[in-house]
Amino acid sequence: MTGSRAEAAYSRAVAAFSTPTLDLLHGRFAPFVVAALTILFTADRASVPIADAHAELAEVMDELRAAGDEDDRRIPSGSGRDVCRNWVRLGWLVQQIDDEVEVYRLSAHAVEALEISGRTGGGRTRVSNSRVRTLLDAVEHLSDSAEADPVRRLARLHAERDLLDAEISRVEESGRADPLDDDELLEEAENVLHLARELPADFTRVAESLKAMQRDVVAHLRRDERPTGEVLREYLQRAQDVMQSTAEGRAFAGALRLIGDPDRIDALTEQLSGLLSQPFARLLDSSQRAELDAVGRRVELGVEEVLAAQRRASHVITGQVKTHDPLRDRQIDDLLRDVIAGLHGWSGTAAHVDPVRSMPLIDLGHLRQTTSDIRPPRAPAPLTDADDVDFVDHDTRAWGGPRYAELEEYVAGLDEEFDLAEAFRHIPDATRRPVDLLGLLELAHRNGLTEGDGISTVEALRPDGTTRRFAFGSVIARSTKEDADD
CATH class of the missing domain: 1.10.225 (NK-Lysin)
Incomplete structure (x- = not known):
């Protein structure tokens, strides 16, 4: 049993380290990658135009190279364009088109890696009262949601109401709100930041699942394995209801009912602004204050990212359904297979390839060697003066x-x-x-x-x-x- 448990644990560890997330954090250039991605992408800048990303990354690399090698900095070679392309290949960046502009976005793996790095480098992890209470509240809410006995459900609701009534009476009698002390409020704020750091990876993961579903739909449609009518009916339905086609999409749809309301987002922004004006906020450092202030914007951008992915998937699937031509797709597939087979035939060391010494000529027949003169043979006659014009019908002049x-x-x-x-x-x-x-x-x-x-x-x-x-x-x-x- 010990051996099987050890083998299973080792297999899980190998699988974890083979993911782009840990590959990013464990690579030779990991500090540079984390620093560069943190500079390029912020809470208010979820996507960067490709040309801007190449230029900005080149500036970061030049600045670090000029600063010397005192801290044993490891910076990859090549231009900013080469480095970004390599990150796309490794699964850390995603290319897409937003408003007819090609941009880079962080992949879910990169977002998760930056979250781990930020949480690890942001100070020690504390088992605080706030975090434990969050866990207990989540367990209690889960238990209430799963409760099927009405008697027990009512007993718990009455107990909660009694506690609320007691708190209301205490505040009314004393006239004081009695907030928590600054240390406890600081723990609460750190717990909020901890929860907020997990949101971008969750949102990006939902968006990427929608893109994967889109590719799956298009691939199945191109294979034409079933009658065209059946394929059209099924995938048109999936295009209309793409958010319900994946487990992640269904989970996000539930979350969207909570955070997709503009009034709720506005209320969240006002609450965060009020928290930053409280006395305990002075205990937060500048980065924590900026991060707390950006929570509302981070949630809003995450929702926009998923909804944009949903619209894009619906558009692509609908376009594929409208333009689906099984015969043409089959011809293209056959042509690509022939090209790939030909390239494989050229890849061997003993392969003989006849060079193309001249381009083939096309037979155009006899072309005209002269053109007619486009100039008129004579100048047009001068216009007749109006006084000399004889109108056939005087009513026309009138x-x-x-x-x-x-x-x-x-x-x-x-x-x-x-x-x-x-x-x-x-x-x-x-x-x-x-x-x-x-x-x-x-x-x-x-x-x-x-x-x-x-x-x-x-x-x-x-x-x-x-x-x-x-x-x-x-x-x-x-x-x-x-x-x-x-």
Whole structure:
């Protein structure tokens, strides 16, 4: 039995150390990796554009190299781009597209490794009253949730109510809240930080499970192992309800009912702000204060990360279902297999490959060697002056634009200043059309006008004999008579 237990324990340890989490913490460059990821990714910066990450990581590496090797610093070789690509290969970074920008995000393994590193380097772990009470409260809540005996459930609820009533009576009688002392409040705050550090890894793990489910759905759809109709019905349903397709997604859906309410997030932010203003908060160091202040934002970003992964998975699955073509997918798979087989054939040392000495020529037939002259053979005829045009139908000219020549002649015969509406009323009928009112306003604007506070109304006469009334702000215009005299 001892041997079997030892072998099982050793197998579990080997499996644990083979995960990217412990691989990150146990590697040769572990201190550098933890420091760099901590700088690149913060509670308010869950994703970093790839180009920015490469540049910032290169600056960190240059700064550490310039600082010397006094502390036996181990910094990987290569550029920031090379190091980031290696981290993606090792499973510490994840590439994805957010708002049409390619970004890096921490994987769940990297988040968990940073959490372990931060918890270990943040001071000793204390078995505090707060942490034990959290455990006891969780066990008690679990016991209450699993209780099926109504009598025992009622007895426990009555006991809780009696304690609350006693506390209410004590506060009402004494008029004092009697908060805990600063040391106990500090323990409570450290317990809150301990719980908050576990959230990012949980959120990232849910998002990655959704991505894995998405890849599984697309792979099954491409295999076309079942009738197309059956595949479409099943996976369209999974696309509509993707959050219920994994155990992690179902757990997050339950948590979302608690923390997904914007009012609850706002209340959490206000509570944290109030805690930081309490006297006991001075016992926290600057990093703990910043971490406590960012708890609300960390929860909000975690929820956004999972919901974004859900939307992305639904979009990809729906797009695959809409564009699914079994014949085309099978052809692509066959082509890829042929390419891979050909590459394997070239990989041996004794393989003979005929070089390509020239590219094949395509037969295009006879191409035209000349083009026609795009210049016109002669210049177009000059435009005919309007006075020489003979209109077939005079009614057509009557429905045209303003008659500026007649309007200018009419305005020149008026006083130096005149009321535009009164002038329009006395204009000849042939020039009292609606378009001529616009032309008269244009001439008034050109020669100078003054707008009054009143409203003027005029009646315009159309060529077919119908009339139309117009209202506009009163205008005192100037004629061109004075300019003509000059």
